[in-house]
Amino acid sequence: MKFLHTADWQIGKPFQSISDHAKRESLRKQRLDTLIALKSLIEKDKLDFVVVCGDLFDSWTPDAATVSGLCSAVGSLKVPVYAIPGNHDHGGPGCIWEQEFFLREKEQLAPNFHILLKPEPVVLESAVLLPCPLLRRHESEDPTEWLRNEPEGLPEELPRIVLAHGSTQGFSSSGEADSESGINRIELERLPKSSYDYIALGDWHGMKEIAPGAWFCGTSEQDRFAKGDSNQPGHVCIVEIENTGAAPKVTPHKTGTVGWHSPDDFHFTNDDDLETLESQIETFIGQQTNRDLLKVRVHGTLSFTGIESFEKLAESLRARLIRLDLDQDLQIEPSVEELNALTERQDPLIALVAQQLRDSMETDPLARDALRELQLQTRKVEA
């Protein structure tokens, strides 16, 4: 018996930080395309079904177009898809799962789509699913609590698969340990290990086996800058269980296509470092456009020329990347030549003011910018 474990699709994620609407839209669409692409994998590996461990939608109130998109993608997978709601698309009052337009689209586009809203065993032909749906955004109770004692009457011969969404010790959707401590917490250690064959987890966007037979599969398409290197976002897990009690065989499969790059902070000692930064960035994005996002913090000092080059670089990157998240703490430090070019000008007022600004750089917080403005204005006038 083989199935696909996936989670945290977060379809409809707005990516509001991207100012360009077309880029936002393309990133949103990519998430659906990645789902649709799972079909070939399912067919190739002859998978029996798909389990989705929460956060299929980014919001608990997605609009109809987003709903249709998701239903269409799920429908295209052909095999049965079993899903539980997560904290983003929880099953509380007013949730998407009971809205009329969802039910209609599901019926028409994805008859293979099963949303499990009750914590009760679902017996399939080849396995028993034990869903732990989140019925509110912030659930203070452990959603797996009902499994702490093995439910009665479960068929012995079928492998038992737990579907849950929430944070465990050290792993949460925000990537920070114990964030929102006590909310949607899953206490795996309290579950009787021998009673369940595989625990399929969602919420944390990285991929990892956090306990024997317990896996976070991560999001199929990365949707944020990862913290740390061990996250491995952009994967799904192919799980094979030969028979009840046997250890499941888990094979991660990369599905993500969008590059989310967040290199270490970059420090400018002088203008020469610009070249280093440029080559570093090139290793991430090469010559391609509209495929990557870059988050970088830069600090240090640059001359007028340096800052101008840096601004041009940033301008190019903004055009090429889906998003440039630049945290800039740069000090303008004009070079001696640049300063002399102003202070020694034949234009008495410009030279005098340049001297005054130069001499007050340590005390006047606007002096450096004003010097640069003076340089720019002079250049503009002379052009």
Place this chain on the structure above:
Amino acid sequence: MKLLSATVRNYRTHRDKTVQLDDDLVLIHGPNESGKSTLAEAIHCALFLKAKGSTNLHKAMESDHGGTPEVELRFSAGGSKHTLLKSFGSSGNTTLESDGQATLNGSAAEECLARLLGVDGTVSGGGIEAKMEKRWGHLWVRQGTSDATPLESVEESQSQLRDKLQASSGQSILSSPVDNAVIDALQAWEKDNFTGTGKAKTHSDLDKAEKALASAKESAETARDALEQLRQAATNYEQAEADIERHEKNLAEAETQLKAIEAQLKTVNTLREQSKEKTRLREAIEKELKELTAADAEIREFESQLKTLRADAAPKEKEIEKLRTESKNKQTDYEKARSAREAASQSLSRLRSIADAWQAHCEGLQKGKVIADLSKQLKKIEKLKASQKKITKELAPLEEFTTEAIEELEASEHAAKQAQLKLEAYALQIEVLESDQSIEINGQPLDKGQKQILSRAAELQVGSKTRIRLTPGGAEDLEAARSASEEAADALVEALKAIGVDSVEAARAQARQRANLSDDLEKLEEQLEDANADATEEELAEAEKALVQLEARRHAAVPKDESIEFTQDLKQAEAAYEKAHELQAEGNQAFAQAESQENATRKAAEKAAELLGSAEEAHKQQSEAIKKLESQLDYALGKAGDSKVRSKAINSGLANFDQAKQAEQSVVKQLDELGAEQLELDAQRLRESAKKDADKLKDANGRKIEARTELRSSGNQDPERELKEAEADAARCQQRFDQLDHQSKVRLHLLEKLRAARQATTAALAKPLEDAVNPYLKLLFGGSRARLHWADDGSRIESFELDRTDKQNGLFEFQKLSHGTREQVALALRLAMAQLLAVDHDGCLPLVLDDAFTHADKDRLEKLKSLLYQASHAGLQILLLSCHPENYNGLSASEVSL
């Protein structure tokens, strides 16, 4: 450059006129229309106007005399002397001869001239008048322009002036074109983006960014509200569901409990009926028993009170008897004391009469003595009155001989003697000592040795032809003296006759006798006055009357049964009175004692009577109370019976009561065991609770439906996503605004610095000129200062202000000064500029003042003269043209008369 002489030929009114100008101060004067202004203009045209030409200026030069207008000018410049000859007109020409140089002609001469004068070629072409006005406009003051600011007329020499100022101030050039272009660009940007008060202009980038930010924030707020409303609806839905579950459970529980309680309450009702009956019975017995006990207690109380009252009343009767005896004794004591006081009173009355009789007797004796003395005094007065009468009789005939009368007589006598003496002094005695002719006085011949005394005018005839009039003492005066003498003698006789004496001496004797008698009479009258005859008589009458009254009083005072021998000796009588008085004092004392005794006994008797009265009253009341109690007791006994009967009835009632109470308590106990009250309360509570739960259930169902409706999504939008997008938009707007705001701050900061730098430079550049003007201003106003302002681009001096803050008068723009002050200030400024510019002209430049200061008053003129004199000493050449040479007296100018 200095003008030395000028010759004008065929130039308007001048046919051929030469003036010497080789002095520092030259006054060219002449009447109106004598050609002063023409001369000044001719010199100006010679220096600057292109000779060849047919402009209006050229035409205007033409003279009625005919011939080509010509000006020959000698001047020094560039270190040597020059002779310039210009003939104007369409075939005009210029010749310039310079010491040691070849003579130049035509345009070469004009070019050289322009170089020497430091100007940009000769003036020609269109708009010639305006061009000429600008040429050395600051040095050439035409008629009526002396109050105009030279800052405008210096226009052509502005750059030279700036060079001089830069050289003096050590300041480099003011600002470069690039400087100005940068400032202009920033100012244009500032004007486009900010209002005068520094706020962002509508539709400026900053304003748009700010508005976009506000709008984005508002959108985010709207989205937040929408999402919050949805979340609230979800919460409400959950809450409603939880409420519904809770209230349904509550309702079911309450109904079950209520059923059980209602069954128990039925038993309770039956027991309650029984309890009521038992209570009614017990209460009836209890009431009867209370009445019996009360009657018994009342009787016991009456008996107890009677016993106490009687025990109290017995000793009181004895006490009353004792008080009665005591009262009687005190009354007897009082009667005795009263009799004693009455006897003492009678005795005192008798003693008082006797003493009074003796007192009257003594006073009668004293009065008798007084009467004798008064009678004696009266006899003496009679005698004095007789003497007075006698002297008065003797004095009567001498009445007229008063001192004043005698003095008048003596005066009359003296006057008669004086008049006689005067008469005698006037008289003229004539004696014939020898004569050969007949001598007659008033026709009366007077012979040899004959004497005649003349007292009045007389005619003396000597011979037949000589008549002499003699007037002794001046004729009229002698007559008056004679008449006065006679009048004085008559008056004396008349006065003597009036008082009846023969001589003044006799009158004096009579007067002496009168004075003696008057003295005697006066003495007598004094004695009589001292004796006071009238009072003495009155006193005597009163004394006699008092004596009669005293005798009557004595008689009345003697008691009828008493016989007293009254002695006529006063001393004895007074002793007897003393004795009687002492006896009366003793009687008084005895009476006071008796009276005191009477009062004391009376008070004691009254007190005893009072005590007795109170005791008797108290006893009476007590007796009445006893009687009343006895009657009440009788009545009560009649009603309730004696103690035996009563005791039996009470014991029987008590037994009945106990029985009834036990029966009642038994039922109450059963009710208590059932918890009846609690059952009722519980039933009530459960009913109310059920009702409330039902209401709440209804409400929760309503809320659930309402929340479900709100939660039903159309799918048109995703509120959560919209909020995220709106918040991101707002953040971007904020970032954009912050960037623009920072950029604006940087640009404004830079602009401010550039402006300040320019301001500082222009201020420094203005200083040398200000320094040159200030001494002149001090001369004019005793201390004001010049404030010159360069245009921002440094192209020209834009404005002038007179700083009079040293006199607390503030700053004054040139145009706001009075006409006279403008003239003064403009001259100071011209002189200062000329001084600075003269450096390039061998230290000298001419300043032409055509008919200036015509309206200046004397004080101003004096100051202006000082100014001109000082300027000429500083190296300038001043040419004054005026039709009022007297205005420039004392200037020490060389004069040229036209």
